Amino acid sequence: MVDALFPSYPLPQDVVDDLLAAIRREWTFWGPCSGEDGAWRLQPLPGDLLPNTSVTTLLPVKKLLLPHRAALWSHALKGYRTAEAAEPVAVIGVPLCELQAVWYLDQVFAEDEPYQARRKQLLLVGMTCEPGAECRCDGELMPLAGDLFVDVDRVWAISRAGQELLQECACSLPQEMPLPWPDGQVGKRSQISEELYLSSADAAVWSDEAQRCLSCGACSAVCPTCYCFDLLDSAALDGSVVRRRVWDNCFFAEHGKVAGGHDFRPGRADRLRFRLEHKHLGFGDLRGQNSCVGCGRCRRVCPVEIDLDRIAERLHQEVGS
Amino acid sequence: MMYDLQPIPALLEKIVPMVVDNHLFAFLPEQPLAELTPGQFVEVSIPGVGSFPVSSCDLVRDGRIVSCIRRAGRVTDALYRLKEGATVGLRGPFGNGFPLERFAGHDALLIAGGLGMAPLRGLLQALLEDHRRQAKIMVLYGSREPGGLLFYEELVGLSQEGRISVRFSVDFAETLPGPYPQVFCRIGLVSELLEDLQFAPRRTVAAVCGPPALYRCVLEELALTGIAAARIFVTLERRMRCGIGECCHCVAGGRYICRDGPVFSLEQLRGMAGAI
Numbered sequence: 069m070v071d072a073l074f075p076s077y078p079l080p081q082d083v084v085d086d087l088l089a090a091i092r093r094e095w096t097f098w099g100p101c102s103g104e105d106g107a108w109r110l111q112p113l114p115g116d117l118l119p120n121t122s123v124t125t126l127l128p129v130k131k132l133l134l135p136h137r138a139a140l141w142s143h144a145l146k147g148y149r150t151a152e153a154a155e156p157v158a159v160i161g162v163p164l165c166e167l168q169a170v171w172y173l174d175q176v177f178a179e180d181e182p183y184q185a186r187r188k189q190l191l192l193v194g195m196t197c198e199p200g201a202e203c204r205c206d207g208e209l210m211p212l213a214g215d216l217f218v219d220v221d222r223v224w225a226i227s228r229a230g231q232e233l234l235q236e237c238a239c240s241l242p243q244e245m246p247l248p249w250p251d252g253q254v255g256k257r258s259q260i261s262e263e264l265y266l267s268s269a270d271a272a273v274w275s276d277e278a279q280r281c282l283s284c285g286a287c288s289a290v291c292p293t294c295y296c297f298d299l300l301d302s303a304a305l306d307g308s309v310v311r312r313r314v315w316d317n318c319f320f321a322e323h324g325k326v327a328g329g330h331d332f333r334p335g336r337a338d339r340l341r342f343r344l345e346h347k348h349l350g351f352g353d354l355r356g357q358n359s360c361v362g363c364g365r366c367r368r369v370c371p372v373e374i375d376l377d378r379i380a381e382r383l384h385q386e387v388g389s
Numbered sequence: 390m391m392y393d394l395q396p397i398p399a400l401l402e403k404i405v406p407m408v409v410d411n412h413l414f415a416f417l418p419e420q421p422l423a424e425l426t427p428g429q430f431v432e433v434s435i436p437g438v439g440s441f442p443v444s445s446c447d448l449v450r451d452g453r454i455v456s457c458i459r460r461a462g463r464v465t466d467a468l469y470r471l472k473e474g475a476t477v478g479l480r481g482p483f484g485n486g487f488p489l490e491r492f493a494g495h496d497a498l499l500i501a502g503g504l505g506m507a508p509l510r511g512l513l514q515a516l517l518e519d520h521r522r523q524a525k526i527m528v529l530y531g532s533r534e535p536g537g538l539l540f541y542e543e544l545v546g547l548s549q550e551g552r553i554s555v556r557f558s559v560d561f562a563e564t565l566p567g568p569y570p571q572v573f574c575r576i577g578l579v580s581e582l583l584e585d586l587q588f589a590p591r592r593t594v595a596a597v598c599g600p601p602a603l604y605r606c607v608l609e610e611l612a613l614t615g616i617a618a619a620r621i622f623v624t625l626e627r628r629m630r631c632g633i634g635e636c637c638h639c640v641a642g643g644r645y646i647c648r649d650g651p652v653f654s655l656e657q658l659r660g661m662a663g664a665i
Contacts, residue, residue: 141395143436148395148478176635181393262643266662296637299394299630303437311436313394316636323638326628327441327461330601332641332663345643352634352645 070207070249075242077234079223086237087216087223088118095158095191098132100125110159119161120220122195124203124363128292129159129166133173133186136315140182140299144308151182151310158191164249165205165361167194167212167226169292172359174213176295182313191215191229199250202364204257204377207249209358219248258380259358260348264387269341273382278337280372285317287366287374288343293359296323318342344376392633396434396478397422402453404473408536410460411504413446414468418479421452426486427511428624428652431456432632434478438467442483442629442647446507448514454479457507457539483632484651487512487596487622495594495620496525500607502579502599506530506539508624509598517552527588531558531579531599535566545569556582580606583614590615596622604665608655621655625664 077083091097097113100123110125110132132154139151162170170192177183194217199205215230216223223239224247225231260268268274288294298316303309316323319340324333333339347360360376367375398419405413422431425445431454434440441464447455460469468477489512497516501509509528516526532538538557548555549569557566557574558581565574575581579599593616597607604623612618627639627646634648642661644650658664 140393143478147398150393150395179391179633180635181391184391269662295635297630298636298638299440301437301439309436311394311434316630316638318637322628324628326626327459327465328600330626332601332627342640346637346640349643351637351640351643352648355643 069209069211071246072211073244073246074217074224074226075231076222076224076245077239077242079218079221083223083237083239087233090233090236091158091191091193095156097160098157099160113160119195122161122163122197124163124166124197124200124365126365127290128363128365129162129170129190129192130173130292130295132157132159132190133170133177133183134295134297134313134315138182138313140311140313142308142310144306154186154189156189156191158193160193161195162192162214163197163205163363164194164207164212164217164247165203165363166292167192167214168210168361169359169363170213171211172293172354172357172361173295175354193218194226194247195219196248197250200364202367203250204362204364205250206256206362207247209361217247257360257362257377258384260344260380260383262349262356264383265345265349268383268387271383271386273379273386274337274341277374277379278335278340281319281336281340281374282372283319283321283336283339284371285319286369286371287376288317288319289315290365290369291347292361292363292365293347318346340374340379344379347376348380394480394631396432396440396480398476399454399479401471401473401475401477407457407539410469411457411537411539412469413455413457416454416456416477416479417452418454422454422479423482424450425454425482425511426489427515428486428508429482429484430629430632430651431479431481431483432629433458433464433468434480435464435467435471436478439464440478440480440630441465442632444508444511444624445482446510448511448518457504457510459504481632483629483647485649487515487624487652489515491620491622492516492594493519493522494524496527496588496592498527498529498588498593498595498616500529500579500595500597500599500611502531502603503533503537504539505598505600505603507598509596510540512596513553517547524592525588526553527586528553528555529558529579529582529586530555531560531582531603533560535559535562535564535574538566541566545572548572556586558582578606579603580610583607583610588614594620594622596624598624600626601665608658608665612655618656618659619654622652623655623658623665625651625653627651
């Protein structure tokens with residue numbers, strides 16, 4: 069997939085200007101913004117200040133597709149009403165690994181109308197990145213989503229919408245070229261097979277790591293391919309009700325519990341193992357698709373330095389490959 | 390198929406108290422849902438409180454959904470405070486349901502524990518509805534105490550008509566459930582009802598529904614009697630929030646129980662670590 073070819077065009081400054089003007093007509097610019105605390109956040113971009121590289125923001129693009137509290141519908145005397153549609157947003161400066169993550173979410177939520185309504189409003193403009201110490205991206209992992217990709221003086225059309233924007237800017241005669249995936253420092257990661265996972269239930273690594281795990285759920289909150297959610301209602305004084313899709317977390321105590329109190333994942337080790345299963349093997353129709361895009365966010369935020377890749381390596385050592 | 394996660398308003402038409410904190414609720418949706426196969430479930434919403442998944446326990450074909458619902462949590466508690474005539478919301482149906490075609494031409498052995506009788510009652514009705522059916526239907530039903538047996542009179546009635554054979558068990562009791570002295574009931578676990586049951590394993594398809602503890606003691610025992618694991622069907626309970634294979638709470642063995650299940654064969658379950 070690193071070798072997948074996309075139509076690519078030279079990108080002189082006048083085309084940049086035209087392209088930005090074309091995007092601005094329909095979409096509001098969002099992108100990475102550095103806060104006073106030094107953290108990069110995905111936010112509406114102020115004025116004309118556009119990024120020229122991508123940055124791994126604290127929260128991924130997921131926060132636009134699956135906002136952490138998103139109204140699904142409201143209910144009043146007249147019955148149910150679908151929540152208002154999201155505004156069109158163009159995210160400028162998305163790293164390649166995150167374009168993969170969006171592809172993955174697109175598969176999971178292929179039949180989900182609220183998700184698809186937001187997805188249609190999103191234009192994703194990828195940019196090259198400076199891989200950090202925690203980065204372990206892998207262009208072969210899965211296909212990617214997105215509309216445009218910008219390197220210093222070239223632009224690629226990834227989607228039909230991206231292609232149409234470039235044609236509007238009089239870009240023609242594309243060359244078919246691969247996207248500029250970073251190379252060198254991004255190594256292949258240990259992957260867990262179904263067999264290794266199944267035979268690993270009693271491995272010592274689970275209890276070792278679970279002893280440190282605080283069940284804070286930060287790793288899953290920042291993960292671009294974690295999507296657990298709960299459905300929560302809130303009622304206003306006038307009797308109207310809003311049901312929201314709210315981020316949930318497989319590290320939380322209630323996650324595997326049913327009415328009556330039985331808990332299918334009672335221990336912290338069970339939950340840690342569940343998360344690794346989700347990242348490396350996936351659930352349902354996506355079983356077999358590793359969804360860890362290697363962005364490194366979980367390693368960066370974990371307060372006790374739990375690293376799924378290190379767990380995967382230990383499993384290979386303990387249980388055998 | 391696209392899902393909008395928006396319920397269809399439904400009239401809470403009738404509440405029939407069954408046993409303590411286990412009532413029958415009949416809902417009539419404003420627009421009909423697709424017809425439920427026994428074992429499938431709906432998400433019942435009480436706007437402002439929340440929603441919960443529940444299977445149907447009645448094979449009504451007039452657009453109504455009839456469920457036996459235990460008062461077990463915050464949302465079901467709110468449902469119990471509603472009166473007939475109230476409006477709730479329904480989404481669904483979800484899940485696969487029991488493979489009825491697999492029961493054709495086979496004796497059926499239904500094993501239920503506690504509230505597990507509810508989804509199996511829908512299956513039982515579907516089997517009884519098939520007038521060409523010659524094969525036997527056996528029901529083994531265990532409850533913690535005699536007062537907890539659901540559809541007791543109905544099951545006894547069907548047995549007296551000779552349409553099914555039924556055996557009950559209760560975990561704790563000084564007096565057995567009445568008022569039918571000829572009814573088979575023993576004190577003990579439902580799995581013990583299997584011990585001297587006369588049946589032909591090779592001709593039998595089983596369906597099991599009950600709490601997790603029941604599965605741990607009954608399923609492999611059932612396989613030991615000689616019923617092929619591919620012909621033992623189990624319906625699983627999980628925290629199902631979305632019903633469409635997204636929210637991840639119900640996942641076991643890498644599968645969304647709400648979407649790929651909730652009915653699985655024992656053969657499938659053996660390959661799904663953590664499912665039972």
